[in-house]
Amino acid sequence: MTDAQSAHLAATASTAYQSALEVIAAVEPRIAEATRKELADQRSSLKLIASENYASPATLLTMGTWLSDKYAEGTVGHRFYAACQNVDTVESLAAEHARELFGAPYAYVQPHSGIDANLVAFWSILAHRVEMPALEKYGVKGVNDLSEADWESLRAEFGGQRLLGMALDAGGHLTHGFRPNISGKMFHQQQYGTDPVTGLLDYDVVAAKAREFKPLVLVAGYSAYPRRVNFAKMREIADEVGATLMVDMAHFAGLVAGKVFTGDENPVPFAHITTTTTHKSLRGPRGGMVLAQEEFAADVDRGCPMVLGGPLSHVMAAKAVALAEARQPSFQTYAQNIADNAKSLAEGFLTRDATLVTGGTDNHIVLLDVASYGLTGRQAESALLDAGVVTNRNSVPNDPNGAWYTTGVRLGTPALTTRGFGHDEFDKVAEMIVDVLSNTTPGTNKAGAPSKATYNLADGVAEKVKSQSAEMLDKHPLYPGLEL
Numbered sequence: 001m002t003d004a005q006s007a008h009l010a011a012t013a014s015t016a017y018q019s020a021l022e023v024i025a026a027v028e029p030r031i032a033e034a035t036r037k038e039l040a041d042q043r044s045s046l047k048l049i050a051s052e053n054y055a056s057p058a059t060l061l062t063m064g065t066w067l068s069d070k071y072a073e074g075t076v077g078h079r080f081y082a083a084c085q086n087v088d089t090v091e092s093l094a095a096e097h098a099r100e101l102f103g104a105p106y107a108y109v110q111p112h113s114g115i116d117a118n119l120v121a122f123w124s125i126l127a128h129r130v131e132m133p134a135l136e137k138y139g140v141k142g143v144n145d146l147s148e149a150d151w152e153s154l155r156a157e158f159g160g161q162r163l164l165g166m167a168l169d170a171g172g173h174l175t176h177g178f179r180p181n182i183s184g185k186m187f188h189q190q191q192y193g194t195d196p197v198t199g200l201l202d203y204d205v206v207a208a209k210a211r212e213f214k215p216l217v218l219v220a221g222y223s224a225y226p227r228r229v230n231f232a233k234m235r236e237i238a239d240e241v242g243a244t245l246m247v248d249m250a251h252f253a254g255l256v257a258g259k260v261f262t263g264d265e266n267p268v269p270f271a272h273i274t275t276t277t278t279h280k281s282l283r284g285p286r287g288g289m290v291l292a293q294e295e296f297a298a299d300v301d302r303g304c305p306m307v308l309g310g311p312l313s314h315v316m317a318a319k320a321v322a323l324a325e326a327r328q329p330s331f332q333t334y335a336q337n338i339a340d341n342a343k344s345l346a347e348g349f350l351t352r353d354a355t356l357v358t359g360g361t362d363n364h365i366v367l368l369d370v371a372s373y374g375l376t377g378r379q380a381e382s383a384l385l386d387a388g389v390v391t392n393r394n395s396v397p398n399d400p401n402g403a404w405y406t407t408g409v410r411l412g413t414p415a416l417t418t419r420g421f422g423h424d425e426f427d428k429v430a431e432m433i434v435d436v437l438s439n440t441t442p443g444t445n446k447a448g449a450p451s452k453a454t455y456n457l458a459d460g461v462a463e464k465v466k467s468q469s470a471e472m473l474d475k476h477p478l479y480p481g482l483e484l
Helices: 003-027 030-044 056-061 085-102 114-138 148-159 181-188 204-215 233-243 255-259 294-300 312-327 330-348 379-385 414-418 424-438 461-475
Strands: 106-108 162-167 188-192 215-219 244-248 273-277 289-290 364-371 393-395 406-414 440-444 450-457
Touching: 003 056, 056 312, 056 440, 085 106, 085 255, 085 289, 085 312, 106 255, 106 294, 114 148, 114 244, 114 273, 114 289, 114 393, 114 450, 162 204, 188 204, 188 255, 204 233, 204 424, 215 233, 233 244, 233 440, 255 330, 289 294, 330 424, 379 393, 379 440, 379 450, 414 424, 414 440, 424 440
Parallel strands: 162 188, 162 215, 215 244, 244 273
Antiparallel strands: 106 289, 273 289, 364 406, 393 406, 440 450
């Protein structure tokens, strides 16, 4: 695309958003104002939340259409509502782009979120591994044909299955068997962690745990593990114990799509089922998606009515647009820059004597241990926000402060890479973060006792860091040419 074409599209998008906000303001002006303010806030802050990004104007505009008005429960060509031919087109295109982008035999683009995608995957595995054998045993075609006694027996089998996933404090996700989450309630679950010294996955330990526990489902993938995973080894472990390998690649899907993760580090050829979000490093709309090998395709295709209700047709359309964007050669350059910038950020911290979980990164995540600053993750997160640096607190392995206050801060490079930040800027970002944390001390509660939430940031530091960040942000404007 030429500079002139880019300028024309930016001007067109600007007009589109101005018109849309004018229409919204005529009904509820406070919503229009909050929308304008959100853009202003995002433009003026350093977004380092690893699970956030900036979708393209084309992707965002796709969501604001009358496709939102259509019910389309079911699947392509087999809907429970009439007049779904245009939704069929939208869903087919999104699934086609997903299959081609990831080299997957099958793609299901209806899930509304990553958690929905994981629920579809879990219940698809249960249907394939538990329900189908039971139906064959009882000589019936579907669960509605079972006798009440046989149905009760099948329900009991559903409830007794085992799941082995990565522990939350080791970098796993809530949906990987965390007990308060539905995944920890629907399965008899155990978790694997990381090496207590290196913080790295030990595949021999995972294999030993799998042999002992014998799970039906082995979950791989992460939300706060700053290293790559060998999915060939995870599949070997799953095969040895007869488990189904499910990989949650929500965080690093963009690095898979962009061919940064290839070979054994690409989960799609090795996993029976792969789930993902479509935002984060993939830079699409907020939503979920399931990729599957052929043997699980029919089960996943029953996501509605098995788990989901009506799909969000306007979001599926936006997924198609974002996935089409990710199939362009420029996306591979972007994905590589995400990984390169994460290394630059990590090196910037290490040269300033900060402590990183695993000592660095191989992906898009840097996990900063803030214990050396005498802070909790919540105190660090809040102090950084005062300085215009948007992060999120996160557990570290064996976190002494638990999952609420934490001892870590998770940082990610996808969003600022979208804005055009490179090595020098990320080194500067590390310097600014260290400056804030070094000048923050723990506070006390109203009774004067030490508090894990309150903090004191030295005078002038927030203003200095905001000034430094503004200089960088001005060089890399967000949605250039879009004026509201």
